[in-house]
Amino acid sequence: MADQEDLHRRGLMFILSSPSGAGKTTISHMLLTADEEIKLSVSATTRPRREGEIDGIDYHFVSEAQFDEMVEKDDFYEWAHVFNHRYGTPKGYIRSGLKEGQDFLFDIDWQGTQQLYQKDQQDVVSVFILPPSLVELRRRLESRGTDTADVIEGRMDRARGEISHWAEYDYVVINDDVDQCFVKVREILHAERMKRTRQTGLIPFVRELME
Numbered sequence: 001m002a003d004q005e006d007l008h009r010r011g012l013m014f015i016l017s018s019p020s021g022a023g024k025t026t027i028s029h030m031l032l033t034a035d036e037e038i039k040l041s042v043s044a045t046t047r048p049r050r051e052g053e054i055d056g057i058d059y060h061f062v063s064e065a066q067f068d069e070m071v072e073k074d075d076f077y078e079w080a081h082v083f084n085h086r087y088g089t090p091k092g093y094i095r096s097g098l099k100e101g102q103d104f105l106f107d108i109d110w111q112g113t114q115q116l117y118q119k120d121q122q123d124v125v126s127v128f129i130l131p132p133s134l135v136e137l138r139r140r141l142e143s144r145g146t147d148t149a150d151v152i153e154g155r156m157d158r159a160r161g162e163i164s165h166w167a168e169y170d171y172v173v174i175n176d177d178v179d180q181c182f183v184k185v186r187e188i189l190h191a192e193r194m195k196r197t198r199q200t201g202l203i204p205f206v207r208e209l210m211e
């Protein structure tokens, strides 16, 4: 007899990664608006807040000392240095949410993705978003208007290195047309939820059908 915990599907850790500026935050917002069953995993970061970003909604903006303390207390699922700042996924409510079947969306880089795979293979689904070209990537970073020219250069310098990790992901989608890209990402999420190995909640129902 399966115990109660086995009878509902565990939550998914649905990861979107891309080189900076390819559009994963845009796709994340579209997904969170369209799908009430997935929540954003809000990362902690030591980078300064951008105009329009809200503390606790987009990120938990913390000082270097606060981040150090969280590392010491083992409060992170994963954390990494990205663009001279530190970013991490607080364990917080995610761990209990996953157990209860809550799906979470992670907007994290390849380093964080590798760490989540090392901790938990079966609940992780990863999608890498590619820009249609590096010229378009630069155009998007510039048109976003949130970063200085130096920061944009730094992000372009790192883009090739980040793209080199694309083969470590389960799915790859090119973000040329944003609406089409969103539909593809949403289809991946829907299909992954229906995967037979996650449908443990159906076991009693199928048993009944077979009686």
Ligand SMILES: Nc1ncnc2c1ncn2[C@@H]1O[C@H](COP(=O)(O)OP(=O)(O)OP(=O)(O)O)[C@@H](O)[C@H]1O
Pocket: 018, 019, 020, 021, 022, 023, 024, 025, 026, 027, 140, 141, 143, 144, 175, 176, 177, 178, 179
């Ligand atoms: N398909 C698209 N066509 C044109 N512009 C796009 C497209 N997708 C996103 N953008 C725009 O490109 C800019 C960068 O997008 P976004 O901030 O979502 O990128 P990101 O990958 O999340 O970057 P970062 O890693 O720095 O947070 C934004 O101004 C966004 O509106």
Ligand SMILES: Nc1nc2c(ncn2[C@@H]2O[C@H](COP(=O)(O)O)[C@@H](O)[C@H]2O)c(=O)[nH]1
Pocket: 017, 018, 019, 020, 043, 044, 047, 078, 079, 080, 082, 083, 087, 088, 089, 107, 108, 109, 110, 111, 112, 113
């Ligand atoms: N490993 C992690 N990477 C993260 C996390 N939160 C965000 N990120 C990645 O950092 C870069 C830069 O983000 P930006 O908001 O400063 O443009 C981007 O690739 C994010 O995906 C995290 O918790 N862990």
